[in-house]
Amino acid sequence: MARVINFSAGPAVLPLDVLQQAQSELVDWQGLGMSVMEISHRSKAFIKAAEQAEADLRELMQIPDDYSVLFLQGGATTHFALIPMNLSSPDQASDYLVTGSWSKKASKEAGVIRKVSVVADGASSNYMDVPERKNWKLNSEAAYFHYCANETISGLEMHAPPDVGAVPLVADMSSTILSRPVDVRKFGMIYAGAQKNIGPSGIVILIVRKDLLERSPAGLPPILKYSAHAAEGSMLNTPPTFAWYFAGLVFAWLKRQGGLARMAELNQRKAERLYRAIDESGYYKNPVAKPYRSWMNVPFTLPGGGLDAEFLKQAERAGLTNLKGHRSVGGMRASIYNAMTEDGVIALVDFMADFAKRHG
Numbered sequence: 001m002a003r004v005i006n007f008s009a010g011p012a013v014l015p016l017d018v019l020q021q022a023q024s025e026l027v028d029w030q031g032l033g034m035s036v037m038e039i040s041h042r043s044k045a046f047i048k049a050a051e052q053a054e055a056d057l058r059e060l061m062q063i064p065d066d067y068s069v070l071f072l073q074g075g076a077t078t079h080f081a082l083i084p085m086n087l088s089s090p091d092q093a094s095d096y097l098v099t100g101s102w103s104k105k106a107s108k109e110a111g112v113i114r115k116v117s118v119v120a121d122g123a124s125s126n127y128m129d130v131p132e133r134k135n136w137k138l139n140s141e142a143a144y145f146h147y148c149a150n151e152t153i154s155g156l157e158m159h160a161p162p163d164v165g166a167v168p169l170v171a172d173m174s175s176t177i178l179s180r181p182v183d184v185r186k187f188g189m190i191y192a193g194a195q196k197n198i199g200p201s202g203i204v205i206l207i208v209r210k211d212l213l214e215r216s217p218a219g220l221p222p223i224l225k226y227s228a229h230a231a232e233g234s235m236l237n238t239p240p241t242f243a244w245y246f247a248g249l250v251f252a253w254l255k256r257q258g259g260l261a262r263m264a265e266l267n268q269r270k271a272e273r274l275y276r277a278i279d280e281s282g283y284y285k286n287p288v289a290k291p292y293r294s295w296m297n298v299p300f301t302l303p304g305g306g307l308d309a310e311f312l313k314q315a316e317r318a319g320l321t322n323l324k325g326h327r328s329v330g331g332m333r334a335s336i337y338n339a340m341t342e343d344g345v346i347a348l349v350d351f352m353a354d355f356a357k358r359h360g
């Protein structure tokens, strides 16, 4: 077996143990003589797996009982549009903090259907820093405050949730969910597409305080309505069963690893090792303001940029793959989600040091 060391930003590397488990039960799941993909989502076996996945996620994140957990579709992007439709009424404005591509996209989608107020925009720092809190133009009447906890493309992460008073906090955690413990109580809603740190693409996890579910305005078709999905246990229609099953395997794997406190330790160590290698190299650079450097996505540049293709080619030869930065940013980006091992990061750091020595 030849697994590469995969730094893809998403869909991203998954834990090898979990892939092997899914492989071993693919054609005959639980002695049923069928795969999990070939049975009804309303079958006893699937319902049990789906409920176990939710229970494990609740345990991992310590989700209080007054929050619903939904397993929906459409990617995080669909929820950029569904959040304003469900959490605000047509005459209500919402606050958006823009810190990079994803939060900007979220604000634009919302702006099509509702009044959006951008409380601050990091454009002047080229999104390498978060605008100072004291300059945010907060609206205490806002339906909610939306931000992106980790900007996957630029590698800018807000390591603690912002304090926005009584306005419900809504966080896009697509690329940082489960990387560390969070205090769910601080949020009105957390949502995340699965393909960064959970499982295959095709499923989105929403953690929503129950009183906010009641806001869904009348006149919204049930299929677009969070409260209708909650009432049906996310089975208003056929859910993405394989992705849900697979997410459940990842949650069980996280529990076996020691839970989110343990993942946080590991993720912080991995990130610090990589940033230290960049900062001390005198060769590579990471442009993000230090307090906001992401634990999950680490962009870096080579001097001049002329050697980018050569770096990628040699990295590929060393078994280090998907290091090319996002097309809007250039340079390199190493995504080091939960499933990236510490040995994988060490291999990258060693390769980078060697490359710098030969080309610096």
Ligand SMILES: *Cc1c(COP(=O)(O)O)cnc(C)c1O
Pocket: 010, 074, 075, 076, 077, 078, 102, 148, 150, 151, 152, 172, 173, 174, 175, 193, 196
């Ligand atoms: C990947 C990503 C998205 C978009 O996810 P889709 O599944 O493609 O809709 C949104 N927000 C963040 C932070 C992401 O990393």
